Amino acid sequence: MAFNSFQFLLFFPIVVILYYLIPRKLKRIWLLIASYYFYMSWSAQYAILIAASTLITYFSGILLEKNEKVSVRKWIVAGSFISNLGILVFFKYFDFLLDNVNSVLSLFGAGQVSNPFSLILPVGISFYTFQALGYTMDVYRNEIKAEKNIISYALFVSFFPQLVAGPIERSKNLLSQIKEIPGKKKFDYNKFVSGFGLMCFGMFTKMVIADRLSVFVDGVYNGLYYVGFAETFMAAIAFSLQIYCDFGGYSMIAIGAANVMGFDLCENFYAPYFADSIANFWRRWHISLSSWFKDYLYIPLGGNRCSKPRKYFNLMVTFLVSGLWHGADWTYVLWGGIHGIYQIVGDLLKPVKEKANILFKTDKTASSYKFGRIIVTFTLTTLAWIPFRAANFSELVMYFKNMFTRPNFWAFFDDTLFEYGLSRQETTILMVALLVLLLVDLVKYNQNLTIGEYLLEQNTWFRWIALILLIAACLVFGQYGIDFDSTQFIYFQF
Numbered sequence: 001m002a003f004n005s006f007q008f009l010l011f012f013p014i015v016v017i018l019y020y021l022i023p024r025k026l027k028r029i030w031l032l033i034a035s036y037y038f039y040m041s042w043s044a045q046y047a048i049l050i051a052a053s054t055l056i057t058y059f060s061g062i063l064l065e066k067n068e069k070v071s072v073r074k075w076i077v078a079g080s081f082i083s084n085l086g087i088l089v090f091f092k093y094f095d096f097l098l099d100n101v102n103s104v105l106s107l108f109g110a111g112q113v114s115n116p117f118s119l120i121l122p123v124g125i126s127f128y129t130f131q132a133l134g135y136t137m138d139v140y141r142n143e144i145k146a147e148k149n150i151i152s153y154a155l156f157v158s159f160f161p162q163l164v165a166g167p168i169e170r171s172k173n174l175l176s177q178i179k180e181i182p183g184k185k186k187f188d189y190n191k192f193v194s195g196f197g198l199m200c201f202g203m204f205t206k207m208v209i210a211d212r213l214s215v216f217v218d219g220v221y222n223g224l225y226y227v228g229f230a231e232t233f234m235a236a237i238a239f240s241l242q243i244y245c246d247f248g249g250y251s252m253i254a255i256g257a258a259n260v261m262g263f264d265l266c267e268n269f270y271a272p273y274f275a276d277s278i279a280n281f282w283r284r285w286h287i288s289l290s291s292w293f294k295d296y297l298y299i300p301l302g303g304n305r306c307s308k309p310r311k312y313f314n315l316m317v318t319f320l321v322s323g324l325w326h327g328a329d330w331t332y333v334l335w336g337g338i339h340g341i342y343q344i345v346g347d348l349l350k351p352v353k354e355k356a357n358i359l360f361k362t363d364k365t366a367s368s369y370k371f372g373r374i375i376v377t378f379t380l381t382t383l384a385w386i387p388f389r390a391a392n393f394s395e396l397v398m399y400f401k402n403m404f405t406r407p408n409f410w411a412f413f414d415d416t417l418f419e420y421g422l423s424r425q426e427t428t429i430l431m432v433a434l435l436v437l438l439l440v441d442l443v444k445y446n447q448n449l450t451i452g453e454y455l456l457e458q459n460t461w462f463r464w465i466a467l468i469l470l471i472a473a474c475l476v477f478g479q480y481g482i483d484f485d486s487t488q489f490i491y492f493q494f
Contacts, residue, residue, distance in 0.1 A: 001041040002489065003253045004207055004478075011038065012257065015160075019261055024182045028151050031159070031261075038160035039124070046122040049087060054157045056083050057132040061139040061146035061153075073140060080136045088129045091122055096328035124164030126325055130292055132157050135171040137296055144171050152178045161257040165250050165489055167268040167288035177263050188262055193463070194452035195259025200470040201440065201451045202252030205245040206489070207478025208433045212426060213242035219420030221389070224398050228406030232399055234417060239389050240382045244272065245437065247286070250489050256452060271445040273381075276373035278342040281381055289325075293318050312347075316340040326388070331396060335388040342380060429477055 001007045015034045022030055040047045060080035067073055089097075094117065102112045135156070138144045147153040156175040162168075169175075220227055220235035227235075251268035258265045268288050275281035282290050301314040316337065323336020356362070362369060390396035411417060418424055440451050447454070455463045 027181050032155045035158040035160040042123045053132045054154050057136050058153050064139045065146040077140050093328045127166050161254040167266050191259050194456045195256040197452035197455045198252045198256030202249040203474050204470045206249035207474045210245035212430050213238045215421035228408035230411035232403040271441040274445045312344045331387045338384045
């Protein structure tokens with residue numbers, strides 16, 4: 001059941017209405033039932049995996065609280081991680097590992113190992129696994145108390161707005177709110193309106209922008225044998241915007257849906273393409289995952305409180321693992337490695353950049369300086385997205401080869417770019433929608449307000465006209481528009 005589906009348009013209002021009508025003592029049970037129903041609409045049999053992860057980490061937390069002996073506590077944490085990551089590796093990486101084993105065997109002329117399983121990747125498994133493991137680590141570090149109420153904890157792991165694609169919530173935030181449900185006031189109008197605004201704009205970015213961009217991007221990738229610099233250049237930019245609008249749109253819908261029910265989820269995107277460095281980009285992009293890797297991998301490895309070589313090693317390990325987390329393919333590992341190299345090179349070049357700024361008397365407060373840094377960061381990020389989007393290394397090599405060996409600059413000025421699925425009219429609609437996105441991100445960047453919070457500050461007539469226009473845009477130009485089919489959210493595959 002995707003957010004941009006007819007089923008969700010029926011499911012969500014029913015869940016919300018009953019949530020506010022039933023007695024407070026039953027609210028957690030109702031949300032837990034709704035969350036499992038939501039997940040089982042994807043794949044009923046894999047709900048057992050969420051239940052298993054929930055029970056393992058639930059009892060791990062209780063055992064950690066009952067044992068003070070360090071060695072025992074470490075074994076409990078190890079057991080929780082090994083079992084949960086074992087499930088994740090089996091379902092997500094078994095085929096990948098087997099393919100690599102067979103590749104090595106083929107180099108020595110050995111026979112191939114057949115795959116005895118036919119596995120389908122359970123939707124959201126990477127997200128809820130990391131959320132549950134984060135809870136285990138928080139209890140181990142004595143940052144929170146172990147949750148004794150199995151209903152509250154099960155709801156924390158499976159809360160449906162952020163279940164299949166995040167944000168990856170921390171127990172200190174979401175679990176504490178779930179525990180407070182019986183004492184919450186029934187309805188918060190401001191939070192409801194702000195959340196509804198976020199949901200509407202999230203739908204807009206997904207259905208009007210991301211799905212439209214995907215038509216062009218897919219068209220270019222499907223015709224790689226024929227494209228040149230112009231098509232690959234525009235497709236690279238288009239995919240950068242597509243993945244932001246797709247995943248950022250999902251996060252907005254998730255956060256907004258939680259707001260409608262009175263919950264606050266963590267921020268997941270903060271105008272990332274206004275970042276002025278790669279390090280700053282990762283403080284703005286997929287914030288919940290970035291902070292997870294920082295707290296539970298980078299810092300335990302030693303973080304930056306060590307020698308520079310060790311710091312750089314820690315950075316590379318973190319980004320390589322992050323790449324592998326995104327997908328079972330070496331192209332994702334390459335993407336993570338590229339970002340690790342960006343970070344290391346950026347740190348190494350700091351003294352050089354400072355000397356250059358002094359030499360050329362650079363005014364760092366000038367808007368041109370900031371804009372230049374933003375453009376450079378966006379360019380580097382966009383180049384890194386190419387291996388992320390490529391299906392394999394052969395496609396990646398062909399993409400770059402065509403980009404740098406086929407200089408068809410005239411394609412920018414004739415109708416060539418309209419041959420990949422988007423007509424001139426559809427491109428105009430896309431440009432207008434992207435302008436709206438730019439304005440919303442500028443508000444976020446300058447005023448630190450989400451679109452929901454911004455609309456809440458406006459007059460009632462303006463607020464509801466804006467919401468009606470967003471809904472109308474989704475209905476007319478989104479997945480219900482002529483010749484456009486809704487595409488699955490990109491991050492469902494992770």
